[in-house]
Amino acid sequence: MANHPEHCAGSIYSAKSWVWLVFSLWYFFPVYYMPMTPFGKTLLVGAYLLFVSLYLWAITLNAQQVWKPILGISLLALAITPYTPGSGTFFSYVGFLVGFSYRTKIWLAVTAFLTFMIIGMHFYFKYPLPYFAFPALSGLITIGIIGYVEKLRLEARISQQKSYQEIEQLAVIAERERIARDLHDILGHTLSSIALKAELAEKLLSQEKHEQVQQHLSELHQIARNSLSLVRQTVSGYKHRGLSGEVMELCEKLRQKGFLVDLQGDIPQLTPRAETALILALTELTTNVLRHSNGNHCQIEFSQQGDKILVSMRDNGEVKTLVPGNGLQGIQERLYALMGDLQSSVNKGCEFIISLPRNELQQQGS
CATH class of the missing domain: 1.20.5 (Single alpha-helices involved in coiled-coils or other helix-helix interfaces)
Structure with a gap:
């Protein structure tokens, strides 16, 4: 559902965490089999809107502050349970937030407490088993486990990135x-x-x-x-280590930052002047991807078309407009000096296409 390790200073939940709210619509399922007064339906909708507000608040907080919306959602579920068993849906989100935000002992303790609370409410309000206790407990436990595993996975990834950074520093x-x-x-x-x-x-x-x-x-x-x-x-x-070595190094930098890199085509042998210009251009474009893209996939492709050598770089970040800065202008100037060009477009991410004249190719062994 989200990304929220305890040791991080700020929230790093996914920008698309709100998408998971679609599953909360199960909250309204009891309307189809339980008679409700207009007041009851109004209360049902009001409680749901309050739940959405608390959830959206939770995904902006760090682990030190997330207990507030967790407590709010739990109390809201407790308050609305007398009117609808659909409140059990809220416990799935509580389970994930607790599992993802806290360490093992706290997660298990909170899960155990909520389990006893759900069982107590189930018998107190005399709901049929499939309509409250079963969905509430299954969501609390299974989604909580998913959140806990996701936290471990993210912590391992962060630890790996730190190891890469330490290796890079030692290499430098x-x-x-x-x-x-x-x-x-x-x-x-x-x-x-x-x-x-x-x-x-x-x-x-x-x-x-x-x-x-x-x-x-x-x-x-x-x-x-x-x-x-x-x-x-x-x-x-x-x-520099040549075009091939620099391209491999840029791909490794992208992978270390969580990108899936797809390298296609054969890397050509270019004249020293063209090779230097292309290395500087790809380095600048990689820096832009690392700084501004919120995607997770990048493709670099080398090809030849007619009398041109083409190098394209695409990512799947969410970008609406592209404003060229000094970096892109510098790339254009270096490529113009070689009779080359740089084209950019925005379509489900950014795409840059570098073109160089074919006469910048350097023959094998020359």
């Missing part, structure tokens, strides 16, 4: 240490050699040994050029 730290170690190995010896050569050249110059000074300066020049070339080679390895 390890990468920084590797870069620092590489730069130290590359530049430490080189700068020491340069300092030594410069010191020798200075001493020889003071002794007017110009030929030896010229030799040291030539060696100094060669050391500097070799070091510059080595630094460039090292830094180029840090820039």
Whole structure:
């Protein structure tokens, strides 16, 4: 029905939690087999509207505050039971809220108390078994179990995401240490050699040994050029892992945030300039999905159509309008420089289609 782990600071119930209210219409079923006065029907409708208000309030609260609507729904069911056995429907929602919001001992204790209360009301008001006690108890217990299991599942998912984040942080730290170690190995010896050569050249110059000074300066020049070339080679390895590696990394980021990712088509080999532009574009689009989409599915597709290379990215978030910001404008500018384009549309989610000219393809082994 909803998402509401106890340790979270605010409510993270699903935006569609109100849909589950459709099952509460069973509350009106006794109208078809029990005679009711106009006052009784008015009371029935009024109690139902109050229940809906309490439920909608509950799905906005965290676990520290949700006891208030839970208590309200329970008292409402107790008050309306003398007029209709349909009040048993309310206990299904109470069961889920308690099972999802609280830990095992509290959930079991509250469920046991409500069970005895339902049985007591059943015998006190002398309702036939199928009309009150059975639906009330079955809903309280079974839906409560569903809520409890859903809470455990969500807690496990949050714990897994935290583990992924910790792994990412450790990977970043390890990468920084590797870069620092590489730069130290590359530049430490080189700068020491340069300092030594410069010191020798200075001493020889003071002794007017110009030929030896010229030799040291030539060696100094060669050391500097070799070091510059080595630094460039090292830094180029840090820039990115190629289009395939970056796409896989973006897919993993989406999966870690709860998205089901569908990667289709063959990732093409592009020229370095086109590859960099496409990596930056997909990174920006992925960031937009993670920040603004409330969906749970994303599709990335590579294809070729005529003289164009197409890359589409779709998600199933609920978006009515799309207002391009600086990020999308930056993508457009980079693609225009390559004679490419970016098209966007909104239809049961956002869809972005990147097109590049086919001449940006890089042949295998070239």
